[in-house]
Amino acid sequence: MTSLFSLSPRALRDLLLAFFRPTNIDDTSRPVQRLPPAYSRTPRLPLELVLCIMEDASDGEGFEHxxxxxxxALVCRDWSLPAQKLLFRTVHLVTEDACASFLSAVHPRTAAGRVLGESVTQLRVVLDYNQPKGLSETSFAHAVCACPNLLSLDLSVYGSTFPGKESTGVADVLRVRRSSPSFEEKTLECLKAGPRIRAFQLSNWSENHESVLRLFEVWPELISLALSGSTPTDAPGCWPPSQLRELRMNFQASPSIDFVQWLLQDSVLDVLELTRDVSPEVMDFLLDTQGQTLHSLALPACSTAVQVQTVQRCPDLRSLRTDQPRAAAVLFKPGYFPSGLRRIALALDHDGTFLQPLLDVVRLRRGELRGITLRMWNGAERNPHLSALKLVCAYHGIELEMIRDARVFRAAMRNGFDATDAWNRASLDH
Structure with a gap:
């Protein structure tokens, strides 16, 4: 459902301040002065409603939020702590100075520090060994341990280079050849004493796979895992997570079958997301071992007969997403369209021919389709079947969402997936 407060941060701020008289924190101890008659009649929103508005406005990313x-946080004392808690819900750390400021703010010696530390549920960290003031692994471990309620960790690792060996603008294939030091044992022990995170997103842009993947031993009970960056070629010597329910992969090249077999040896997936194509051998293994249990599947494209067969080998699908336009029309024909599918996300350009058979799916009420999300490529508004799709979706009560941004498109599909997981998905998204 579209958010009630889908306003820009500036417009939302003006809306809030229209109902509240901004009060400087330093002035709150002064005697209250009688307001002019016209100003005193200004309606005042209940604080609970203001907090709900702030929380809704905090959803999303970017500096504006x-x-x-x-x-x-600067309007008045009643707003200060709730706004700070929302600010600290997601924390980004790249440098030593930023980490020092963060650790000072969440130090448990003060009540405010304890509250802010407990508010952090998502931590995004960059370990760049090529930066002179980059975050150290020791500070990274201390930051993780300072967040007792941490659920999700997003870690990016960049290796170091030798002077004169690399220039600005080199291709990704060269960037992943950087080396990075191995995690020290004391760092791993410190992380083991910290919170038990459930979602881990790892972007490894270095050649050191063995050390980075040892982090799986720190958090063996991971439920959601996203891997990107350089491609592991062999199965590492550590133990993989044993309870994975969600796996997302976006490697520069297809991972080896040995690595995928090692990673999923003890896991049963509900969600599989592939941003780039994998080798036929890896895809066959994924479908043979996980296809019967998958509820959500994301593919780079679904325009060939082989890709349509991939969807058919997942009989329990409730959610399907493809990132490239021109999906195969046969996917929407009787006998091919998954009967239990509730949400589908597709990319649309100006001549996407799949809309006509998709119209038939909606008109004839095939399956359990409840929502359609379209990523609008250039010229998609000129598609001759788009107007008809809008009308038929409105008539049958099917939600139709049109999005341009690729990241928003993918996130919308993840949020719309009706999971039966026992863990708190909403907390991970924040």
Whole structure:
């Protein structure tokens, strides 16, 4: 469902301040002055409603959302702590200075520090060994341990280069050849004493796979895992997560079958997301071992007979997404369209021919389709079947969402997936 407060941060701030008289924190101890008659009649929103508005406005990413919350924190004392808690829900750390400021703010010696530390549920960290003031692995471990309620960790690792060996603008294939030091044992022990995260997103842009993947031993009970960057070629010597339910892969090249077999040896997946094509051998293994249990599947494209067969080998699908336009029309024909599919996300350009058979799916009420999400490529508005799709979706009560941004498109599909997981998906998204 589209958010009620889908306004820009500036417009939302103006809406909030229209109902509240901004009060400088330093002035709250002064005697209350009688307001002019016209100003005293200004309606005042209940604080609970204001907090709901701030929380809804904090959904999403970008500097504008953070700027809005910082301004809300300065309005009055009643707003200050709730706004700060929302600000600290997702924390980004790249440098030593930023980490030192963060650790000072969440130090448990003060009540405010304990509250802010407990508010952090998602941590995004960059370990760049090529930067002179980059975050150290020791500070990274201390930051993780300072967040007792941490659920999700997004870690990017960049290796170091020798002077004169690399220039600005080199291709990704050269960037992944950087080396990075191995994690020290004391760092791993410190992380083991910290929170038990459930979602881990690892972008490894170095050649050191063995050390980075040892982090799986720190958090063996991971439920959601996203891997990107350089491609592991062999199965590492450590133990993989044993309870994975979600796996997302976006490697520069297809991972080896040995690595995938090692990674999923003890896991049963509900969600599989492939941003890039994998080798036929890896795809066959994934479908043979996980296809019967998959509820959500994302593929780079679904325009060939082989890719349509991939969808058919997942009989329990409730959610399907493809990132490239021109999906195969046969996918929507009787006998091919998954009967239990509830949400489908497709990319659309100006001549996407799949819309006509998709119209038939909606008109004839095939399956359990409840929502359609379209990623609008250039010229998609000129598609001759788009207007008809809008009308038939409105008539049959099927939600139709049109999005341009690729990241928003993917996130919308993840949020729309009706999972039966026992873990708190909403907390991971924040």
């Amino acid at each position: 953070a700027a809005l919350l910082r301004q809300c």
